[in-house]
Amino acid sequence: MTDPWDGPGSQVTQSRDAQVPGQRTGGPDGDRPRGGRAAGRAASRSRDAGRSRRRARRARRGGRALKIAVVCLAVLVMGTAGAGWWFYQHLNGNINSVSLDGKGGTEKADAFGRTPINILVMGSDGRTSKADCKLGGGCSQTGVQTGSNADVQMVVHISADRSNATVMSIPRDTITDIPACKDSGSGRSTAGYRGQINSALQYGPACQVAAVHQLTGVPIDHFVKLDFSGVVKMSDAVGGVSVCVSDDVYDTYSHLKLSKGTHTLTGEAALQFVRSRHGFGDGSDLGRTVSQHIFLSSMIRKFKSAGTLTDPTAVYGLADAATKALTVDDGLGSVTKLIGLAADLNKVPTKRMTFATMQTAPDPNDSNRVVVGTGAKTLFAAIADDQSLTTGSGKKSVAAAATAGATASAVPASEVAVTVENGTGITGRASSIATALTGQGFSSGTTTANAPSPATTTTLTYGPSRKGEAKTAAKALDLPAAHLKQGTGDGLTLVIGSDWPSGTSYPGGTAAPADTKAAVANAHAQTADQAKTCAEVSPYRTVSLHGVAMTPAQAYAAARGKPDSDE
Incomplete structure (x- = not known):
């Protein structure tokens, strides 16, 4: 009998021991056949397995490279941070500093709380x-x-x-x-x-x-x-x-x-x-x-x-x-x-x-x-x-x-002594203002007293040729130029009126600015x-x-x- 699986003129005698195509021998783990569709599928699976193994090996190599890169980056970051910290400490160590002991006075903030x-x-x-x-x-x-x-x-x-x-x-x-x-x-x-x-x-x-x-x-x-x-x-x-x-x-x-x-x-x-x-x-x-x-x-x-x-x-x-x-x-x-x-x-x-x-x-x-x-x-x-x-x-x-009093030359605070008189009836007002003046560098000759009579308006009276001193005091107290007046006596006398019941700066007042043209x-x-x-x-x-x-x-x-x- 001729078997169509064989070539023409080929004859195959079948017996009980003959192998059937696709059939495994030697038990369930016998060798796979070497031909046919099953063999193709098996070869394909074998190639896939090989590629998987190669990908696994590449992944393992890539993983090692990534770990090395991460370690190197960490070392670099730590080194840079360390260098930055060393640089900061080095610069701080260079600086020689000395205390001023409060001898330079204190800046006054502007209306927005900003300080020069x-x-x-x-x-x-x-x-x-x-x-x-x-x-x-x-x-x-x-x-x-x-x-x-x-x-x-x-x-x-x-x-x-x-x-x-x-x-x-x-x-x-x-x-x-x-x-x-x-x-x-x-x-x-x-x-x-x-x-x-x-x-x-x-x-x-x-x-x-x-x-x-x-x-x-x-x-x-x-x-x-x-x-x-x-x-x-x-x-x-x-x-x-x-x-x-x-x-x-x-x-x-x-x-x-x-x-x-x-x-x-x-x-x-x-x-x-x-x-x-x-x-x-x-x-x-x-x-x-x-x-x-x-x-x-x-x-x-x-x-x-x-x-x-x-x-x-x-x-x-x-x-x-x-x-x-x-x-x-x-x-x-x-x-x-x-x-x-x-x-x-x-x-x-x-x-x-x-x-x-x-x-x-x-x-x-x-x-x-x-x-x-x-x-x-x-x-x-x-x-x-x-x-x-x-x-x-x-x-x-x-x-x-053109500001009132702007042409008068200011005098350094250390050269200005003020007699501060309390005309408010509020205990301690003159002392409070006098302390504020001396704290800003005014002469230790600044004194306090009670005004001869109650005053409703604060005034700063200055003697002949003392306008510059009055201007310096007015600036320190934010006292407007309208509150300054020339008198016949010597020195400066500040009478605190009931219009200034608290604080060491005149409420709402702004002292006359300097003439900047004359300044330069x-x-x-x-x-x-x-x-x-x-x-x-x-x-x-x-x-x-x-x-x-x-x-x-x-x-x-x-x-x-x-x-x-x-x-």
């Missing part, structure tokens, strides 16, 4: 380290010295709303009364004396702050102090500061030597520029303050430029240099606080940052020294009262020129956005070379063999 910031920036002339001896000179006989003077003093005011700022320089040669104070670090103390304002730093930074507060009446919340090496570090950290000089200049004292035009100064060259007092203006400290304003304006523009603050390396360098270079008060004694201050300053546009120099007059007892001049007290009052010296466009503000008159005012301003080289014979008096430009020409400071 006032900082005294000091540049020390101390040769208290080998580095400063090398930079400043003068240690050949004495070696490293103790004590220092504040040859640079700038009151930096940032407004309560952070819309504007004022930087006022106080010439180091200003003669004033230095208050009694003691340096908590060295233990040095003074009972007070009359002398140069920069000398107060010998009794510690808090004493310098107290002296400036007493002179100006401006509350000082913070201070920042730099030494010679600090200026060098900060200048290098920003990659140099661009300045312009109006002529060739060689100051043989600070060793600044530059050709006419624009230069980028780093290191010692930057220090020579900010120290030069014989190279610019009239060759005195007054000319130096103006060139310092040009330098700082340029540095601020550099700080605010995108290239500086978005470069991690530059930011690290800045932070490390700043924290190493500065001594600050406890209120700024951490990285987060310094960052907060920088952020506040960064909010102010450069066109609304006004630089000014306190107006001065010759000291009648010493022609080489100066005293507070006409307009200075108005400048003090504008800063203390949180008034902007520019408009929103950055132009000089001339507001308040003869103060060499300029704004930080004025990038093309050049430091005016002195036309006078303010320097000496080989024993011959010369102008700085003549000295430059005579010293051709000496390299320029920026070479």
